[in-house]
Amino acid sequence: MEQHEIYHCKPCRLKKCRDVGMDISKFQHDRDGRQLVPSNRKRKIPDTVEAVTGKSHFVIYNPTEPVWTKSYIDLTSLIYQAMDVLKMGPATPLQARNHLQKLNFAENCSKRTYSQKFEWITRKEVMSFWEHNFLATAKWLTHFDKFQELNDDLRVSFYSIGSAHFQFFQLRILFAVWHVWGRLDKLVGTALYRMRNQKANKCDRLSGNGIITHMVEVKTDARWMSSYPIEKLRYFLDGVRICDLFPLIDEIQNLDITETELSFMLAQLCFQYTSNRFGGEVSNIMEEFIEVLSNDLHDYYVEEKLMPRYAGRLNKLLKINKEILENVRVYRSRSELAKVFDVFNLEFSHPEMFRDTGYYV
Numbered sequence: 001m002e003q004h005e006i007y008h009c010k011p012c013r014l015k016k017c018r019d020v021g022m023d024i025s026k027f028q029h030d031r032d033g034r035q036l037v038p039s040n041r042k043r044k045i046p047d048t049v050e051a052v053t054g055k056s057h058f059v060i061y062n063p064t065e066p067v068w069t070k071s072y073i074d075l076t077s078l079i080y081q082a083m084d085v086l087k088m089g090p091a092t093p094l095q096a097r098n099h100l101q102k103l104n105f106a107e108n109c110s111k112r113t114y115s116q117k118f119e120w121i122t123r124k125e126v127m128s129f130w131e132h133n134f135l136a137t138a139k140w141l142t143h144f145d146k147f148q149e150l151n152d153d154l155r156v157s158f159y160s161i162g163s164a165h166f167q168f169f170q171l172r173i174l175f176a177v178w179h180v181w182g183r184l185d186k187l188v189g190t191a192l193y194r195m196r197n198q199k200a201n202k203c204d205r206l207s208g209n210g211i212i213t214h215m216v217e218v219k220t221d222a223r224w225m226s227s228y229p230i231e232k233l234r235y236f237l238d239g240v241r242i243c244d245l246f247p248l249i250d251e252i253q254n255l256d257i258t259e260t261e262l263s264f265m266l267a268q269l270c271f272q273y274t275s276n277r278f279g280g281e282v283s284n285i286m287e288e289f290i291e292v293l294s295n296d297l298h299d300y301y302v303e304e305k306l307m308p309r310y311a312g313r314l315n316k317l318l319k320i321n322k323e324i325l326e327n328v329r330v331y332r333s334r335s336e337l338a339k340v341f342d343v344f345n346l347e348f349s350h351p352e353m354f355r356d357t358g359y360y361v
Contacts, residue, residue: 069345070345070347071224071225071345071346071347072347072349073127073346073347073348073349074349075349075350076349078130078131078134079171079350079353081135082134082135082138082171082174085135085139085142086138086141086142086170086171088142089148090105090106090139090143091139094143098296098299099144099146099292099293099296100260100264100267100293100296100297100300101260101296102144102145103140103143103144103264103266103267103293104259104260104263105143106140106143106263116212117204117211117212117213117214118207118211118212118213118218119213119214119217119219120218120219120220120221121207121213121218121219121220121221122224123221123224123225125207125211126225128208128209129182129207129208129209129211132208132209133185133208134174134178134353136181136185137174137177137181137182137270138174138178140181140266141170141173141174141177144289146288146289146292147170147173147289150170150285173274175350175352175353176274176277176355177270177271177274178353179354179357180270180273180324180328181266181269183245183327184265184269184320184321184324185266186205186207186208187245187248187249187252187320187324188257188262189206190204190205190206190249191249191252191257193212194253201214203215203216203217205246215243215246225344225345225346225359226343226344226345226346228343233343235334236331236334236335236337236338236343236358237358237359244327244330245323245324245327248320248324251320252320255316257317260297260300261297261317264293264294264296264297264317265317265318265321267289267290267293268290268293268294268318268321269321269324271286271287271289271290272286272290272321272325273325273328274286275287297314301314328356331356331358332356334358335356335357335358344359346359
């Protein structure tokens, strides 16, 4: 019996086929046994920056040449309102046993009423969210005596706003923390809304200032902030929209957080973020703030709640704050990417106020 030569490589097999007169037009393709991904499960190649912006692949991108006109947002009036809040302090004199109890009298989501659901979010609504969170955070800070006692030596080490020379250090802290305060406020507010409304949809969330929106069905007009389609903007703004943090809402509901615990969480989150952001002497002051409030929380658990073994519960509360700070860190790199490629056509009068918000340019 004639012994047939075995051809292992593809070129040799192809030559053998041609030698015996095989019709190459009848070859069957995509039958390679070593194919790693089935043809019906091939991964979609992600859109490139060129595809999203409509630019040619052969155009060299020059960030010094703006593609569109920037929308200028003047925050001066809002900042002066906040300065008045810081100057005047709490609206009424407060009598409480310690610092943490005083924070319970501040603006927080547990005392909020909810308005109707919004199905369309425009520039007007977004700016109202910014204004609410900024001023609410300013009012909240005035309820903490240690914040009110910050000395003048630290104030002069920071810049002024226009011709104003009042409480620079306090204002710098407010610039830093208002958006992280707002993230926790929205999460807890959403949890409370679900607990108080048995018919609440799992996709309903607190967007700000008592406004409820449906996470999937809500429509957003983003033309004022970017020429990118809203589907692409979600990559940069999902952290701000708290979509990534939504699983925390169930944890907050299960914990049934008290007002005192919420006050501590807001303070620990804000002061820890400030400590990480500025470091140095500012970090030392923020750590002192946290220690004072931690001692007050200890007294609350032991004397009022009769819970001397509270470490496990406290760890669960701080885990929520840790995940919020981690979310800020993750989206910081996306914000830098948005800055490089001019994703947002926004120009702020005080850009430092929007650092780590996703809108910073």
